[in-house]
Amino acid sequence: MVPVLQRFVAAVFATSVLAAAPALAQNWPARPIKLVVPYATGGPADVYGRFIAQRLGDQLGQPIVVDNRPGAGAVIGTDAVAKSAPDGYTLLLMSNTHTVNETLLPNKPYNLTRDFVGVAPINYSDLVLAAHPSVPASNVQQLVKLAKEQPGKLNYASSGNGTPYHMAGELFKSMSGTSIVHVPYKGSSGARTDLLGGQVQLMFDAVTTMTEQIKAGKVKAIATTGKKRSAVLPDVPTVDESGVAGYEATIWLGVLAPKGTPAAIVNRLNEAIGKIASQPDVQASWGQQGATAMVMSPAAFDKYMQDDIAKWAKVIQSANIKAD
CATH class of the missing domain: 3.40.190.10 (Periplasmic binding protein-like II)
Known part of the structure; x- marks a missing residue:
């Protein structure tokens, strides 16, 4: 009888969560939002994260509090977000370090596909x-x-x-x-x-x-190393145009939310971040820093991450790369 009871309780809990999701999304955000940055303060990822946090907070009408949790190759902060409630109040700033880690660190306590949903990309740097x-x-x-x-x-x-x-x-x-x-x-x-x-x-x-x-x-x-020439070094050709066709290796940033975050919240965040990244002054400022804005739907961003995971998995396995 105990297993039956457990299944019943789980089913009731799941139903209640689904029933509460529309109301949660409708009233969101009603309090400050936390953006976990799993990198040290002052680095490029932290700087862009704080920029997005400020602009995003202005759009949503609630402050976005940046919480730096560096350590273990971004695993510590990322795991904290994976274990957070999927209510739109805890977000993760991620980079392609995360897609590399999917293969490089197979024993980490989370999995990007299983535990997160893509919200939006931010930018990439050559x-x-x-x-x-x-x-x-x-x-x-x-x-x-x-x-x-x-x-x-x-x-x-x-x-x-x-x-x-x-x-x-x-x-x-x-x-x-x-x-x-x-x-x-x-x-x-x-x-x-x-x-x-x-x-x-x-x-x-x-x-x-x-x-x-x-x-x-x-x-x-x-x-x-980008698909097109860098605005900072316009006279320098890309690896791709120099004969290694298809080569691309950049540093890119994005925002994730815990799996189960209501789609309405994810879509609203995606729209807001895309709006920020599309502003001419933002693109001009990022261009001077060697960064190019990225705008995608949540579904397109999820696919982009999956493709990146597969890309680096092939490289890691063929070169037999091990973590330090």
Whole structure:
């Protein structure tokens, strides 16, 4: 009788939740909303998260409180949101670190598909493949030729295993058929310092971070990593147009909500975030920072995430990448 009773209670609870959802959505938001940022204060993700929080709060008529919960490769803050009530009052700022982690960290306590629903993307930022001046290659074709002639002789730095910079490098190797040694660092600053000093030869880095060094001639810009040329480095071709067809590796941000959040709330959030990202002043400001606005429906964003998970799963498995 106990299992029967348990099923009955569960059914009653589920029915009550479904019945309450329309009223919840109709009265939402009636209090402040929390945006969990699973990264440290002051980083690019935090800066964009706070920007969205301010603008979104103005649109919704309730403050959006940013709650930084960094740690364990974004797992700590993400897990907290996964366990939150699906009522629209707790949201997650996510990046493509999350889609990489789906394969890289198989034992984490949550699953993006199972525990979250996509609300809206925010923007993406290109990277640039930079080389020390001593590298005898100035474009992708020359670099690929050099790497194939001397397999395992070239190396590239990154801020650590599983980071977007590392994944950009592994995707490049996979799609170009080259063997280039990965040199992981504990953070981008050490990797960047050694690239400038010639201790390492190549690095995928943020466009805006590396632009000053490129203009000063301290490093060479081989290519950028987006679908189209970067507004910050318009004279530098993309990897895709340089012969590695289909290559794309960016850092992108979005907003998720716990699975079960009423569709009316998700749609309202999506519309509001899309409106912010579509404003000319926002797009101009982000463009100067090397970021491009993204606008999608919740369903399209969910598919975008699924495609990204599959993309990086293939790279991780083929390169046998392990978490630090």
